[in-house]
Amino acid sequence: MIPNNDIKKTVCTFLNRHIKNHEFQGDEAIFTSALFNSLFAMQLVLFLEKEYRIKVENEDLDLSNFNTLNAISAFVEQKASCDCHEH
Amino acid sequence: MNTNLSPDQREILVQFRALIDKIISPVADQWDREETIPFEVIQTLAQQGLWGINIPENMGGQAWDMMTLGRICEEIGRGSASLLSLFTVHGMVAQVLMKWGTHIQKETWLPKLAKGHVLGAFALTEPDIGSDARRVETTAVLSGDVYVLNGKKKWISCGQIAGLFLIVAQCDGKPSAFLVPKDTPGFSQEPIRDMLGFRSAMLASLCLENCPVPRDNMVGVIGTGFSHVAGTALDHGRYCIAWGSVGLAQACLEASVRYTHKRKQFGVYLKEHQLIQEMIANMVSGTKAARLLCCHAGYLKDAGDPDMIMETAVAKYFASQNAVKVALDAVQIHGANGCSGDYPVQRYLRDAKIMEIIEGSSQIQQILIAGHGYQVID
Numbered sequence: 201m202i203p204n205n206d207i208k209k210t211v212c213t214f215l216n217r218h219i220k221n222h223e224f225q226g227d228e229a230i231f232t233s234a235l236f237n238s239l240f241a242m243q244l245v246l247f248l249e250k251e252y253r254i255k256v257e258n259e260d261l262d263l264s265n266f267n268t269l270n271a272i273s274a275f276v277e278q279k280a281s282c283d284c285h286e287h
Numbered sequence: 288m289n290t291n292l293s294p295d296q297r298e299i300l301v302q303f304r305a306l307i308d309k310i311i312s313p314v315a316d317q318w319d320r321e322e323t324i325p326f327e328v329i330q331t332l333a334q335q336g337l338w339g340i341n342i343p344e345n346m347g348g349q350a351w352d353m354m355t356l357g358r359i360c361e362e363i364g365r366g367s368a369s370l371l372s373l374f375t376v377h378g379m380v381a382q383v384l385m386k387w388g389t390h391i392q393k394e395t396w397l398p399k400l401a402k403g404h405v406l407g408a409f410a411l412t413e414p415d416i417g418s419d420a421r422r423v424e425t426t427a428v429l430s431g432d433v434y435v436l437n438g439k440k441k442w443i444s445c446g447q448i449a450g451l452f453l454i455v456a457q458c459d460g461k462p463s464a465f466l467v468p469k470d471t472p473g474f475s476q477e478p479i480r481d482m483l484g485f486r487s488a489m490l491a492s493l494c495l496e497n498c499p500v501p502r503d504n505m506v507g508v509i510g511t512g513f514s515h516v517a518g519t520a521l522d523h524g525r526y527c528i529a530w531g532s533v534g535l536a537q538a539c540l541e542a543s544v545r546y547t548h549k550r551k552q553f554g555v556y557l558k559e560h561q562l563i564q565e566m567i568a569n570m571v572s573g574t575k576a577a578r579l580l581c582c583h584a585g586y587l588k589d590a591g592d593p594d595m596i597m598e599t600a601v602a603k604y605f606a607s608q609n610a611v612k613v614a615l616d617a618v619q620i621h622g623a624n625g626c627s628g629d630y631p632v633q634r635y636l637r638d639a640k641i642m643e644i645i646e647g648s649s650q651i652q653q654i655l656i657a658g659h660g661y662q663v664i665d
Contacts, residue, residue, distance in 0.1 A: 214593075217662070217663070218662055219662065220662060220665075231514075237655055237658055238421070238513070238514070238518065238655075239518065239522075239596050239597065239600070239655060241511075241514035241515050241518055242514075242515065242518040242519060242522060242593075242596055243593045243596050243597075244593075245515070246591060246592070246593035246595070246596070247593040249591060250590075250591045250592060250593065257386075257387075258387050258388060258389050258506075258507065261387060261507045261508050261511055261515060262508060263508070263510055263511065
């Protein structure tokens with residue numbers, strides 16, 4: 201299992217590639233903020249898929265899974281754990 | 288980045304190049320005048336597996352990689368930008384279903400799309416909504432087991448002949464996406480004619496009047512219609528259009544080289560004039576640069592790299608602008624001949640202009656690219 205804090209740190213680094221000099225808080229709303237452009241949603245999905253070797257699919261498409269660092273971290277943990285079991 | 292093609296990729300491309308040269312390029316001007324692409328051609332291309340290029344084999348497709356798909360887009364764009372447009376929007380629907388479709392949606396539609404039994408079309412733009420696409424005015428309201436769709440869509444490529452439409456509408460005030468088969472009650476299409484370019488792309492206006500769409504036809508969830516569903520579709524669309532723009536520029540270049548070989552002015556062939564050579568040199572270098580940007584985007588796509596999205600926007604922006612420049616020069620080189628229907632370069636120029644507008648205008652790409660530039664450069 202990937203430690204939760206490691207996921208947050210890695211995702212935070214990715215977010216800072218898009219928004220510099222911003223310290224993202226664990227419960228800070230990402231999607232509902234005006235920080236990101238229209239391409240960001242898919243960039244985030246692709247990043248999570250590549251970084252954690254998971255597949256984000258239809259049943260995962262709940263915006264609450266992606267709206268905060270805490271939610272993303274929990275989603276990746278759960279998803280990576282499911283995918284490991286399936287393999 | 289390795290831009291060399293494998294033997295398999297090369298073989299596929301040789302086949303498609305020959306097919307385009309045989310059944311597309313010689314008649315593309317006629318299609319342009321008649322504003323249609325014959326059904327038999329669509330069927331012939333289906334037999335070659337064209338409509339299922341990006342669809343998995345277990346769904347009846349070819350499952351080719353994105354680099355190969357891009358190169359095929361270049362070949363199609365070299366022959367007919369209108370055909371490229373049909374191929375692009377069809378692929379956008381397939382790409383969305385592969386990424387965000389439910390199991391049932393995939394099983395229902397992907398095999399039909401792969402075989403070309405049904406063509407797909409993507410319907411985001413409306414009479415009053417273009418670049419500001421999040422604010423589409425078409426509505427979807429849940430009523431029992433169906434969503435009832437109302438609204439109008441415009442400039443929908445393939446809209447006259449598609450059997451399946453991916454419609455973006457507001458549901459509970461949030462962008463959402465729905466699969467709408469052509470035979471849905473209350474759904475109608477009206478052909479759009481007399482366009483500047485893409486004249487045989489069979490554009491249509493769509494009218495949705497109390498269209499009942501089963502709940503299961505929603506793709507993704509409420510609120511993801513623009514961010515994820517249209518995001519996936521438009522990224523694929525930009526990629527195909529970028530490559531198609533390279534093909535169009537290549538066609539301009541080839542036509543210009545051939546023309547300057549055979550036409551004499553001032554006692555020498557045009558190719559001997561240095562001002563002509565300047566234009567040819569710019570065509571060659573601009574088109575090579577555009578192709579490399581497309582290769583880079585394709586390489587990132589095949590690697591699943593999130594940077595693919597921005598690099599695709601860069602490729603689309605550059606390649607479509609280059610297509611316009613190259614087409615302008617091609618017409619210039621051809622002189623009055625280039626302005627007539629006797630040569631294809633006038634079609635190339637009209638089609639090139641459309642490349643700068645569809646799947647996100649150049650100005651939208653500039654905003655995205657500049658914003659990205661400010662983020663990554665301190």
